[in-house]
Amino acid sequence: MSAILPPAERLWWKQPIDKLEFIWVAIAFVWSLVMFGMMIWWHIYGNQNLSNETYKTTKEMFAAKAQAVVDQYTVRTETDQQVPVVKPPAGSDIYLIGRLWAWWPIYELEQGKTYKLHLSAMDYMHGFSLQPQNINIQVHPNYEHVVKITPTQSGTYSIVCNEYCGIGHHTMVGRMYVK
Numbered sequence: 001m002s003a004i005l006p007p008a009e010r011l012w013w014k015q016p017i018d019k020l021e022f023i024w025v026a027i028a029f030v031w032s033l034v035m036f037g038m039m040i041w042w043h044i045y046g047n048q049n050l051s052n053e054t055y056k057t058t059k060e061m062f063a064a065k066a067q068a069v070v071d072q073y074t075v076r077t078e079t080d081q082q083v084p085v086v087k088p089p090a091g092s093d094i095y096l097i098g099r100l101w102a103w104w105p106i107y108e109l110e111q112g113k114t115y116k117l118h119l120s121a122m123d124y125m126h127g128f129s130l131q132p133q134n135i136n137i138q139v140h141p142n143y144e145h146v147v148k149i150t151p152t153q154s155g156t157y158s159i160v161c162n163e164y165c166g167i168g169h170h171t172m173v174g175r176m177y178v179k
């Protein structure tokens with residue numbers, strides 16, 4: 001038997017399965033079940049991949065909802081680009097926009113309070129990565145991702161784009177305050 005030459009018995013699938021081959025197939029099958037179970041286990045106990053809901057939306061609808069929250073709860077602006085710093089009431093829905101190449105706006109949240117964070121993109125796919133928490137969510141245009149977040153530690157968090165989105169990808173950073 002050779003792995004290089006064509007098989008002597010050309011109708012190899014009509015041959016009985018070898019015991020050793022059967023053992024390997026069985027090992028691979030059991031391991032695939034373990035890996036499948038791990039996805040569920042990791043989701044519950046991994047503390048990393050948050051449960052989220054996704055809805056269809058449009059860029060215009062999402063931008064309007066974000067703008068409404070910004071108009072109502074902006075407390076100051078920051079950086080040269082005059083990015084609004086928004087302090088919404090605890091428990092409210094907050095909207096974060098990803099676009100070439102910025103996250104908008106900056107939110108200031110209260111420690112221990114729960115918020116519903118909505119994410120969407122205005123142009124291409126971006127990656128919402130919250131540092132140093134290691135929370136990662138893909139952000140797509142025309143889809144609204146909703147995640148419940150309860151910040152447990154105060155401080156300044158960085159939002160980094162972790163899906164390559166063009167020449168300015170490495171500059172696509174934002175921030176979030178927890179007080």
Ligand code: CUA
Pocket residue numbers: 099101125126127161162163164165166169170172
């Ligand atoms: Cu946005 Cu990379």
